[in-house]
Amino acid sequence: MGAIYVDPVIKRATINRDECVECYACYNGLSTEHLNPSIVRSIRKFFQIGRLRFDPEPDVCPTAAFEPDELQWPRVVRRAFSDPRATHESTGVQGRGTEEVKTNDVTHRVQQGEVGFTIEFGRPGVGVWLRDIQKMTWALAKAGVAFEKKNPFTLLMTDVATGTLREDVLNEKVMSAIVEIKVGVERTEEIIRLVHKVEKQVDTVVSLGVGTRCDEHGDEKIVAPILERLGYTIERAKTNMGLGKITNPDAAKAESKVEPVGQSR
Amino acid sequence: MTNTLHRYGTAESFADDYIVFATPSNGRNEIGSLPKLKRFLELALPFKPVNIGDPVHGGSLRPAKDLHTSANWKRDTTPNFRAVIDGLDEPASVVAIFDNQAAAEQFLKVAAEADLGLSINMSASVEGAVECCKFAGITRHSVGYSLGFEGATEKLPNTQALALSTMCGHGMISSSLAKKMIDWVKEGRRTPAEAVTYMTRFCSCGVFNPVRAQRILEQARTKME
Numbered sequence: 389m390g391a392i393y394v395d396p397v398i399k400r401a402t403i404n405r406d407e408c409v410e411c412y413a414c415y416n417g418l419s420t421e422h423l424n425p426s427i428v429r430s431i432r433k434f435f436q437i438g439r440l441r442f443d444p445e446p447d448v449c450p451t452a453a454f455e456p457d458e459l460q461w462p463r464v465v466r467r468a469f470s471d472p473r474a475t476h477e478s479t480g481v482q483g484r485g486t487e488e489v490k491t492n493d494v495t496h497r498v499q500q501g502e503v504g505f506t507i508e509f510g511r512p513g514v515g516v517w518l519r520d521i522q523k524m525t526w527a528l529a530k531a532g533v534a535f536e537k538k539n540p541f542t543l544l545m546t547d548v549a550t551g552t553l554r555e556d557v558l559n560e561k562v563m564s565a566i567v568e569i570k571v572g573v574e575r576t577e578e579i580i581r582l583v584h585k586v587e588k589q590v591d592t593v594v595s596l597g598v599g600t601r602c603d604e605h606g607d608e609k610i611v612a613p614i615l616e617r618l619g620y621t622i623e624r625a626k627t628n629m630g631l632g633k634i635t636n637p638d639a640a641k642a643e644s645k646v647e648p649v650g651q652s653r
Numbered sequence: 654m655t656n657t658l659h660r661y662g663t664a665e666s667f668a669d670d671y672i673v674f675a676t677p678s679n680g681r682n683e684i685g686s687l688p689k690l691k692r693f694l695e696l697a698l699p700f701k702p703v704n705i706g707d708p709v710h711g712g713s714l715r716p717a718k719d720l721h722t723s724a725n726w727k728r729d730t731t732p733n734f735r736a737v738i739d740g741l742d743e744p745a746s747v748v749a750i751f752d753n754q755a756a757a758e759q760f761l762k763v764a765a766e767a768d769l770g771l772s773i774n775m776s777a778s779v780e781g782a783v784e785c786c787k788f789a790g791i792t793r794h795s796v797g798y799s800l801g802f803e804g805a806t807e808k809l810p811n812t813q814a815l816a817l818s819t820m821c822g823h824g825m826i827s828s829s830l831a832k833k834m835i836d837w838v839k840e841g842r843r844t845p846a847e848a849v850t851y852m853t854r855f856c857s858c859g860v861f862n863p864v865r866a867q868r869i870l871e872q873a874r875t876k877m878e
Contacts, residue, residue, distance in 0.1 A: 417855035419716040472823040489797040491678040587804040594804040599797035606793035627782040630794025632772035
């Protein structure tokens with residue numbers, strides 16, 4: 389995000405809170421030394437005056453300067469969709485996670501003749517304002533597409549039928565968020581063309597994923613040709629091996645629990 | 654989320670990148686899954702994964718919160734696989750990364766034979782995954798294609814920084830750090846092996862592939878793309 393910079397006036401590292409998506413990468417990812425800040429600054433100044441370069445480890449914060457804020461709603465939404473380690477208890481939002489085809493062998497969410505789309509905004513590393521994603525959800529809803537009910541992003545909608553988000557989260561920026569839908573395979577091209585049209589109005593990047601079932605021989609000869617015809621070169625995929633089993637003692641009952649289908653950590 | 658799917662590169666560039674992961678599903682098979690997840694990771698070890706991890710605690714090389722200043726000159730960069738397995742304390746997707754197809758397909762075969770009952774996926778080139786399935790005698794159930802990046806792609810960094818930073822799908826490895834590491838390698842300030850360790854520590858779920866990253870940094874030393 390580039391949210392951290394040295395303020396030229398106060399000469400201290402500062403966080404631009406507008407741009408910060410609360411991913412906590414600075415707090416969780418940096419190693420720390422707990423050195424005295426005054427001494428560290430003095431040493432740095434000394435080297436700077438002499439035009440000398442100290443070459444410390446780039447992933448170490450010598451003073452352990454980062455402290456997480458106590459986030460309140462709606463800012464906590466940033467963390468939920470940005471920090472992969474955020475717990476649902478800490479944010480009240482079901483993360484940005486979705487199982488999509490990963491557990492399709494036990495959820496059977498995407499079946500033969502169906503296509504599941506994951507339209508991820510802000511990835512990789514650019515971030516997205518939630519108000520921008522609403523442009524896409526409005527367009528998809530207008531096209532009569534149903535959103536995955538238990539996807540964390542769908543849970544932010546006040547009106548799933550129109551794809552309208554809660555008013556109070558629109559001005560929040562997140563690392564990425566996934567709009568998850570499922571359509572019949574015959575609508576694959578239509579949806580991709582719709583995504584192409586709307587993404588031009590959105591000031592971020594979009595990562596598109598398309599999930600589908602393989603046939604009884606493990607082949608997939610329906611969706612891939614459509615994607616290739618649309619000009620895509622498919623370089624990479626996630627393959628579900630079909631080895632999952634429903635083993636919970638009372639799985640049928642458990643399936644009706646509030647636990648989201650599209651939820652994983 | 655789709656944290657391993659959208660890695661940047663051509664199919665050929667994934668020749669040293671095979672991700673195999675096991676995922677429990679809430680309401681279906683998460684009960685009693687913890688020992689199975691640990692077993693999955695244990696089964697991976699003989700095939701020499703380059704990283705393993707889980708999204709709750711991280712990968713096999715993690716940041717330290719009480720480093721001594723001497724770490725600036727002498728720092729332990731050995732991946733700790735045992736800490737990942739022993740530290741796993743709740744159901745979550747666990748992952749093993751391999752840098753060659755032979756290891757990945759043999760592990761996949763062993764994992765299938767273990768009959769853990771968890772959903773097992775491979776994230777790799779399409780062809781690579783198909784060949785691994787064939788070797789292991791597995792009929793693919795579902796497939797999720799990555800269609801790459803669209804929209805305001807002018808906001809993305811160069812392709813080498815992108816290939817490095819997208820190896821953490823959660824976005825914990827910033828493109829700024831990836832660019833800096835490319836520069837440091839080019840300037841001779843760090844070796845590719847050293848630069849890779851810094852990026853690996855930021856990946857919060859262990860899907861970063863240090864071997865592929867090292868190769869990309871070596872290539873970037875002499876040719877920017």
